[in-house]
Amino acid sequence: MFLSGLTPHIKGLVLRSRLRLGRVRIIGFVLTLSCAACDPVVDRAVPIETACTVIDGDTIRCGEERIRLLGIDAPEMPGSCAAGRECAPGDPYAAADSLFGLVEKGPLSIIRFKKDRYGRTLAIIRSGEVDLSCQQIKSGHAVYVARWDQDNAVRSTCPKAVQR
Numbered sequence: 001m002f003l004s005g006l007t008p009h010i011k012g013l014v015l016r017s018r019l020r021l022g023r024v025r026i027i028g029f030v031l032t033l034s035c036a037a038c039d040p041v042v043d044r045a046v047p048i049e050t051a052c053t054v055i056d057g058d059t060i061r062c063g064e065e066r067i068r069l070l071g072i073d074a075p076e077m078p079g080s081c082a083a084g085r086e087c088a089p090g091d092p093y094a095a096a097d098s099l100f101g102l103v104e105k106g107p108l109s110i111i112r113f114k115k116d117r118y119g120r121t122l123a124i125i126r127s128g129e130v131d132l133s134c135q136q137i138k139s140g141h142a143v144y145v146a147r148w149d150q151d152n153a154v155r156s157t158c159p160k161a162v163q164r
Contacts, residue, residue: 045126048108056080057095057141058133059120060103062110068120069133070113071154071162072142074099088143095141102127102135113150124153134158 050063057074060067073088074095081087103125111124125132133154136142144162149155155162 044111045109048110052103052108054096054100054103056092057099057136066120067123068116070122070124071144071149072133072136073145074136074142090141098139098141099136102130102132122150131157134161137161
């Protein structure tokens with residue numbers, strides 16, 4: 001059925017619109033379809049079943065998968081900032097420790113977007129209900145980078161944090 005990919009709220013709108021007749025019913029269905037494209041990416045989250053380790057303030061490894069947190073840049077470990085690149089300011093060890101504390105709390109879930117040029121998965125990771133990208137920004141251990149934010153996923157999750 002076409003309702004399977006919709007959130008419970010949107011399903012309710014569709015079902016209520018079916019009870020009405022004429023134009024109202026059609027308008028409700030059209031509005032529902034347009035809202036379905038705006039649904040939060042949270043619906044795509046899947047649990048991470050493997051053990052994860054922190055590489056630095058914006059990258060973790062879960063099993064064989066290297067995962068780069070979406071939309072942020074954390075300070076690079078010594079010797080890791082490429083010549084000519086403007087790297088995020090701050091303490092790389094504090095950033096990694098902060099991310100470790102978040103990962104440790106678990107359970108972790110992931111929303112995968114794509115791979116970057118280094119073969120890392122670009123993703124949103126949540127520890128319970130906490131978005132790790134947003135928390136790293138809020139705690140001052142990473143900066144928001146709009147061009148790295150696929151579909152504005154981070155911006156829509158924590159708009160106040162990214163405007164700092």
